[in-house]
Amino acid sequence: MKLVLDAMGGDFGPAPNIEAAIDFAREFGHEIVLVGKQEVLRPLLNQHSTANLHLPIVHASEVIEMGEHPAQAVKAKKDASMNVGMRMVRDGEADGFVTMGNSGGALASALFTLGRIRGIQRPAISTVFPTTKGWVFVLDVGANADCRPEYLLQFGLMGSIYSERVLNVRKPRVAIISNGEEEGKGNELTQQAYALLKQAPINFIGNAEGRDLPEGMADVYVTDGFTGNVIIKLSEGIGSFIKGMLREEITRDTKGKVGGLLIRDALKRISKRTDYEEIGGAPLLGVDGVVIIGHGRSNARAIRCALLRAAECVERGVVDAIEKGLEALPKPDVRSSVERNTELKVS
Amino acid sequence: MKLVLDAMGGDFGPAPNIEAAIDFAREFGHEIVLVGKQEVLRPLLNQHSTANLHLPIVHASEVIEMGEHPAQAVKAKKDASMNVGMRMVRDGEADGFVTMGNSGGALASALFTLGRIRGIQRPAISTVFPTTKGWVFVLDVGANADCRPEYLLQFGLMGSIYSERVLNVRKPRVAIISNGEEEGKGNELTQQAYALLKQAPINFIGNAEGRDLPEGMADVYVTDGFTGNVIIKLSEGIGSFIKGMLREEITRDTKGKVGGLLIRDALKRISKRTDYEEIGGAPLLGVDGVVIIGHGRSNARAIRCALLRAAECVERGVVDAIEKGLEALPKPDVRSSVERNTELKVS
Numbered sequence: 140m141k142l143v144l145d146a147m148g149g150d151f152g153p154a155p156n157i158e159a160a161i162d163f164a165r166e167f168g169h170e171i172v173l174v175g176k177q178e179v180l181r182p183l184l185n186q187h188s189t190a191n192l193h194l195p196i197v198h199a200s201e202v203i204e205m206g207e208h209p210a211q212a213v214k215a216k217k218d219a220s221m222n223v224g225m226r227m228v229r230d231g232e233a234d235g236f237v238t239m240g241n242s243g244g245a246l247a248s249a250l251f252t253l254g255r256i257r258g259i260q261r262p263a264i265s266t267v268f269p270t271t272k273g274w275v276f277v278l279d280v281g282a283n284a285d286c287r288p289e290y291l292l293q294f295g296l297m298g299s300i301y302s303e304r305v306l307n308v309r310k311p312r313v314a315i316i317s318n319g320e321e322e323g324k325g326n327e328l329t330q331q332a333y334a335l336l337k338q339a340p341i342n343f344i345g346n347a348e349g350r351d352l353p354e355g356m357a358d359v360y361v362t363d364g365f366t367g368n369v370i371i372k373l374s375e376g377i378g379s380f381i382k383g384m385l386r387e388e389i390t391r392d393t394k395g396k397v398g399g400l401l402i403r404d405a406l407k408r409i410s411k412r413t414d415y416e417e418i419g420g421a422p423l424l425g426v427d428g429v430v431i432i433g434h435g436r437s438n439a440r441a442i443r444c445a446l447l448r449a450a451e452c453v454e455r456g457v458v459d460a461i462e463k464g465l466e467a468l469p470k471p472d473v474r475s476s477v478e479r480n481t482e483l484k485v486s
Numbered sequence: 487m488k489l490v491l492d493a494m495g496g497d498f499g500p501a502p503n504i505e506a507a508i509d510f511a512r513e514f515g516h517e518i519v520l521v522g523k524q525e526v527l528r529p530l531l532n533q534h535s536t537a538n539l540h541l542p543i544v545h546a547s548e549v550i551e552m553g554e555h556p557a558q559a560v561k562a563k564k565d566a567s568m569n570v571g572m573r574m575v576r577d578g579e580a581d582g583f584v585t586m587g588n589s590g591g592a593l594a595s596a597l598f599t600l601g602r603i604r605g606i607q608r609p610a611i612s613t614v615f616p617t618t619k620g621w622v623f624v625l626d627v628g629a630n631a632d633c634r635p636e637y638l639l640q641f642g643l644m645g646s647i648y649s650e651r652v653l654n655v656r657k658p659r660v661a662i663i664s665n666g667e668e669e670g671k672g673n674e675l676t677q678q679a680y681a682l683l684k685q686a687p688i689n690f691i692g693n694a695e696g697r698d699l700p701e702g703m704a705d706v707y708v709t710d711g712f713t714g715n716v717i718i719k720l721s722e723g724i725g726s727f728i729k730g731m732l733r734e735e736i737t738r739d740t741k742g743k744v745g746g747l748l749i750r751d752a753l754k755r756i757s758k759r760t761d762y763e764e765i766g767g768a769p770l771l772g773v774d775g776v777v778i779i780g781h782g783r784s785n786a787r788a789i790r791c792a793l794l795r796a797a798e799c800v801e802r803g804v805v806d807a808i809e810k811g812l813e814a815l816p817k818p819d820v821r822s823s824v825e826r827n828t829e830l831k832v833s
Binding site: 285349368370373374379383384392409 | 617618628631632663664665666672673674676695696697698699700701710711712713715716717718719720721722723724725726727728730731732735736738739741742744745746747748749751752753755756759760
């Protein structure tokens with residue numbers, strides 16, 4: 140197998156990318172193409188012993204930075220590492236692409252270069268979310284701020300396939316995030332998506348409320364990219380908020396300080412259970428190729444995990460399974476009720 | 487002043503309601519009408535010494551239960567304590583209504599009985615949210631799953647007025663919850679609402695991401711009732727999740743257990759800083775009268791706080807201020823771009 144790693148991606152630059160590629164190539168024997176600035180990558184790579192490993196560098200003169208406007212940067216910087224890597228996947232020169240860079244950039248680059256799987260209306264950015272029952276899978280968390288019910292139906296299918304094939308969940312339970320548990324709750328979008336998901340050949344268990352998410356009631360949570368984005372950023376924010384309060388209140392007196400030292404190991408275990416870096420990346424689903432996006436803050440260990448996810452997607456045929464799975468989905472009335480209502484008003 | 491308290495509302499039944507009413511009447515000298523089942527309330531009230539306090543009981547033979555379908559229950563149970571209380575406010579027999587009961591029921595009862603303030607398109611259920619900088623105000627958290635940009639504009643105005651007059655924030659900063667900070671980020675709804683809020687005579691500071699909420703970047707956060715509902719329930723869920731993990735990991739070994747005992751006071755302080763019960767209720771804004779809804783889990787102390795909020799709303803003329811404030815709002819093109827686009831397609 141041959142994977143391409145965006146060696147320029149992530150908050151810590153090329154070093155952890157190179158370290159992860161070496162570890163991964165050594166452990167699994169796969170070829171990892173490092174795409175990025177040759178003059179930066181070569182000296183870094185030469186600091187390691189890489190005998191018998193397949194770690195070619197493919198030069199890319201530009202980089203999509205974290206703060207850039209994704210679509211504009213991807214179009215302007217033809218020779219960005221992301222674009223070069225995606226082209227290799229498109230042209231069959233590599234089996235999958237992994238980046239810790241700008242996730243909007245990865246979405247734009249994948250859409251322009253790889254395109255969508257035939258029949259997929261919109262790709263989705265996914266993530267994993269820590270719960271009392273382990274990590275669960277959530278999509279879309281940012282690709283599509285405005286969704287149609289059919290997009291959510293396809294997200295449910297794609298999430299179910301990824302959860303089953305890569306996260307090894309048998310018959311993954313798929314839920315839709317809503318503002319109430321009962322059928323009939325929701326906004327117009329989720330109510331219509333509910334009706335479609337109910338008919339799909341997946342293990343759809345209905346609506347999940349916000350509080351069900353950290354309880355891990357389902358294995359796959361489907362939502363629009365606006366709500367999904369608010370959910371992951373709010374969760375990060377609440378995590379930091381509680382951490383900050385703990386630190387502040389515990390260090391307020393000596394008794395607390397001593398207690399704080401004694402619970403340090405417990406806090407480390409909690410950090411391990413909830414830290415995204417422990418789990419690596421998550422796929423960009425719906426584009427015509429394997430693409431894994433990791434967190435910008437990823438260390439070498441997280442990047443190694445992301446490479447592993449990519450290898451699993453390739454080995455377990457996730458892209459093909461999605462294309463085949465689409466055939467079995469219910470064919471919705473393409474005109475949503477919003478349009479029908481408006482037409483009624485107009486006529 | 488004369489407030490009506492739904493003495494049947496809340497998870498703990500009439501006892502904490504009666505206790506709170508007595509405390510409040512004693513402290514402020516106001517009249518508190520206890521509405522509910524006479525045969526239940528009278529014996530409970532008689533257990534306390536209430537000399538010189540104005541605590542009449544108004545009989546209501548029915549109760550809207552927590553699990554009931556709000557609108558159906560409110561219509562079917564004409565003599566429910568909520569309906570009886572709202573009618574007293576409508577008929578000028580009381581200045582405000584307070585309940586710890588079914589919030590959807592309170593919304594339905596208020597809409598049917600009090601109606602909306604003239605010019606208000608949709609009322610909003612609000613809440614307070616704990617942040618690093620204290621409590622902030624969030625609306626809508628459940629009244630309107632599908633919103634139009636003009637609703638969010640009015641939520642911004644109402645939130646700003648409440649924050650300034652009752653929460654004593656000078657020039658409250660109003661933000662709209664979105665999936666990115668920059669202007670232009672958002673879904674179609676928030677982008678259009680942004681344009682309207684920018685022109686409104688309030689201190690609008692732009693988009694807030696999910697992670698900005700626990701940081702207390704703004705004083706008032708505006709969102710649609712679907713996203714708002716997901717936000718508050720997710721926050722509760724994450725709080726319980728982290729609490730559960732702390733308990734589990736700390737009690738895993740003796741060192742942790744000792745540490746846990748030493749940080750008990752710190753954890754109590756955190757609980758105080760984040761527990762909704764400490765803050766009482768939040769208003770149902772946009773209906774033509776003062777209505778405060780508290781958490782079902784409220785104890786007497788929280789109910790006393792909710793009564794105080796109601797008294798402040800009355801004293802500081804929140805309802806009148808909203809009606810006047812509406813006049814200064816930008817008048818949006820009533821046809822949203824969605825409709826315009828569809829018309830273009832149809833014609």
